[in-house]
Every structure is written in structure tokens, then in C-alpha cells.
Amino acid sequence: MASLSLRNVIKRYGHGPKANQVIHGVSAEIADHEFIVIVGPSGCGKSTLLRMVAGLEEISAGDILIGDRVVNNLEPAERDIAMVFQNYALYPHMSVFDNMAYGLKIAKVPSAEIKVRVDKAAKILELGHLLERKPRQLSGGQRQRVAMGRAIVRQPKVFLFDEPLSNLDAKLRAQTRLEIQKLHRELGITSLFVTHDQVEAMTLAQRIIVMNGGVMDQFATPEEVYSRPATTFVASFIGSPPMNLLKHAPGVRPGTILGIRPEHLILDPNGWSVQIEHVELLGAERLIYGRVGDEQLIMRADEGQPAPVPGDTMRIAARPDKLHWFDAGSGKRMK
Ligand SMILES: Nc1ncnc2c1ncn2[C@@H]1O[C@H](COP(=O)(O)OP(=O)(O)OP(=O)(O)O)[C@@H](O)[C@H]1O
Numbered sequence: 259m260a261s262l263s264l265r266n267v268i269k270r271y272g273h274g275p276k277a278n279q280v281i282h283g284v285s286a287e288i289a290d291h292e293f294i295v296i297v298g299p300s301g302c303g304k305s306t307l308l309r310m311v312a313g314l315e316e317i318s319a320g321d322i323l324i325g326d327r328v329v330n331n332l333e334p335a336e337r338d339i340a341m342v343f344q345n346y347a348l349y350p351h352m353s354v355f356d357n358m359a360y361g362l363k364i365a366k367v368p369s370a371e372i373k374v375r376v377d378k379a380a381k382i383l384e385l386g387h388l389l390e391r392k393p394r395q396l397s398g399g400q401r402q403r404v405a406m407g408r409a410i411v412r413q414p415k416v417f418l419f420d421e422p423l424s425n426l427d428a429k430l431r432a433q434t435r436l437e438i439q440k441l442h443r444e445l446g447i448t449s450l451f452v453t454h455d456q457v458e459a460m461t462l463a464q465r466i467i468v469m470n471g472g473v474m475d476q477f478a479t480p481e482e483v484y485s486r487p488a489t490t491f492v493a494s495f496i497g498s499p500p501m502n503l504l505k506h507a508p509g510v511r512p513g514t515i516l517g518i519r520p521e522h523l524i525l526d527p528n529g530w531s532v533q534i535e536h537v538e539l540l541g542a543e544r545l546i547y548g549r550v551g552d553e554q555l556i557m558r559a560d561e562g563q564p565a566p567v568p569g570d571t572m573r574i575a576a577r578p579d580k581l582h583w584f585d586a587g588s589g590k591r592m593k
């Protein structure tokens with residue numbers, strides 16, 4: 259097992275004036291045993307970052323270190339990593355056992371050793387009773403576990419996951435998420451996990467890297483990313499519904515943006531006058547959509563609170579200890 263360092267990593271596709279830079283200098287020091295999630299919208303560079311760590315993509319500048327070894331010019335096979343993809347592509351004609359054993363056979367690991375490793379991984383993943391089956395005789399979740407098993411038997415220093423759960427339905431995704439957490443507790447392998455799903459990021463990560471157009475906007479614990487987002491982008495990407503970002507509401511100075519999470523707005527007779535436009539009941543809570551001046555506002559209210567109807571006016575204030583201020587020009591957090 260090992261630490262992982264990204265030092266001012268840059269990626270350009272193509273050469274000369276037509277080159278397209280997609281990763282703009284990412285630096286991150288990841289400790290041994292850490293579980294890191296890279297999150298961000300489509301096209302922000304998540305897979306590119308992961309593929310550069312894996313050695314499937316060259317880096318254009320900077321350094322990548324696994325442990326204290328610079329791996330910039332090493333082949334994927336020399337990096338001691340294992341990768342699990344969204345499309346896990348098992349060999350259809352091979353049994354579960356052979357699928358898991360295949361990489362080790364290629365690497366000429368003795369067959370007794372292969373059996374020990376596959377049996378151990380199968381036990382951890384509860385695949386022991388399925389080892390003779392073919393992939394087509396498995397459920398989607400079971401296939402996903404075989405793909406993880408194939409990675410585990412390699413005993414890598416670093417695990418790389420690229421959206422491995424996105425082919426699963428919501429229930430199976432939640433269940434597999436728990437399995438991945440359990441796996442990480444048992445094996446403690448340093449992991450980089452890519453997703454565009456902020457719930458997956460918040461629940462799995464020890465620390466989260468939030469990517470925004472090839473730039474790392476924040477690298478922090480889930481708690482910190484939620485309670486002290488570094489930019490308006492992070493503020494609106496993490497949290498559902500997203501943080502309200504107000505430019506013109508009463509009390510907001512020109513050049514700043516006031517951020518307030520929907521759950522931090524409260525009824526207050528001295529607060530803003532908010533015109534209610536739409537109310538959604540989500541079981542235990544309501545989302546109330548309103549307007550203050552010319553700005554949209556979303557509030558979250560729990561069951562016990564009075565339910566407004568469209569057309570009502572409510573007096574609403576933000577909890578003073580929960581205000582976020584951002585520079586309107588750069589989008590960066592001010593305090
Ligand atoms: N081989 C390539 N040649 C040129 N540009 C590429 C290549 N691969 C990716 N890109 C560009 O690099 C950027 C980052 O792509 P990447 O696949 O890393 O995004 P992503 O965050 O993984 O997105 P998604 O969530 O859709 O998988 C995109 O703008 C993409 O068009």
C-alpha cells in the first residue's frame with residue numbers, strides 16, 4: 259500500500275496551437291489508506307485524471323508519485339494499481355473463478371497462490387458460491403463484485419474506480435456502496451473513486467476532490483466541502499437542492515454573493531418578504547420555492563412547519579451563523 263501524490267499535473271490533448279488543455283495543474287497529496295472521491299460534472303476531467311494515475315494517458319507536465327516513486331514514465335503494469343471501470347467487461351466464456359484469476363495467470367503467479375488469492379477475495383465479496391458460474395448467470399450487482407474481485411486479487415498499492423456503480427439501479431447502488439466501504443475498512447488500500455454523483459461522493463469519501471472544468475476547486479473532507487465550500491461552483495454542486503446564491507437580496511453588498519443553504523432559512527417576522535411560487539412535498543420535508551425581489555430562493559421546511567401555498571408571502575431570514583460570502587468576480591469564498 260502507498261501514498262499517492264499529484265504535483266501540478268497538466269494534461270493537453272493534441273499539440274501546438276491546436277492543443278486542448280483539459281487539466282490545468284492539479285496538486286493533491288493523498289495519504290496511505292485514504293479513500294478519495296473525485297467528483298464533478300461531465301467533461302470536468304475526472305476520468306482523465308484517473309487514467310493518468312493508471313498510466314493509460316500520458317501527463318503533459320507535472321509529476322505523479324506512488325509512494326515515493328515518480329511513475330510518470332512507467333507502464334500501467336509497472337505501477338501496482340488496479341482499476342475498476344463502469345463497463346466492467348468480464349470474459350463471457352470464463353467462469354467467475356477464471357475471470358478473477360486471469361490477470362494473475364498472465365502475470366505467471368503460481369496456480370496454488372492464485373487459488374488462495376481468489377478464494378480470499380471471493381470470501382470478502384461473498385462470491386464463494388458463484389465461482390463456477392458464467393457472467394451471464396449473475397445479477398448486475400454480482401458481476402460488479404466479480405469486477406472488484408478481479409482488482410483485489412492483484413493486491414495493488416492503489417485502487418482506481420471510474421464510476422463503477424453507474425450501471426446499477428438505485429437500491430443496488432446503495433448496497434454496493436456499503437460493500438465498498440466495508441472492503442476499504444478490511445483491506446485499507448489507498449483508493450481514488452470517480453463519480454458525478456454527489457451523494458456517492460459524500461457517503462464514500464474520507465476526502466473529496468471537487469473538479470470544475472479541469473481545475474481542482476476544493477480538496478477537503480465531506481463535512482468541510484458542505485459547511486465551507488471554497489467556491490460558488492462547489493456550493494452549488496454539493497448539496498441537494500443546491501445552496502441559494504443571492505446577488506441582489508436586501509443586505510447583499512455589490513460585488514459579493516451571499517450563499518445560504520435551503521435548510522438554513524427560517525421563519526422570522528423581521529426577515530425578507532418572500533413570494534411563494536411553488537411547494538413540493540417530499541415526505542418528511544417540503545421544498546418551498548419563492549422569490550425575493552428578482553431572485554429565486556429555495557427553502558427546506560420539515561413536516562411540523564406551516565405549509566404555504568403559491569401566492570402566499572412569507573417572512574424569511576437566514577440563520578446568521580450559516581451565511582457564506584463569495585467574491586462575485588472570482589466566485590471564491592471570502593469568509
Ligand atoms: N482522447 C481525447 N482527445 C481529446 N480530448 C479529450 C480526449 N479524452 C477526453 N477529452 C476531453 O477532456 C475533457 C475531460 O474528459 P474526461 O473524460 O476526463 O471527463 P469526465 O469528467 O470523466 O466526464 P464524464 O463524467 O462524462 O465521464 C473533456 O472535455 C473531453 O472532451
Ligand SMILES: [Mg+2]
Nearest residue numbers: 304305306420
Ligand atoms: Mg469519465
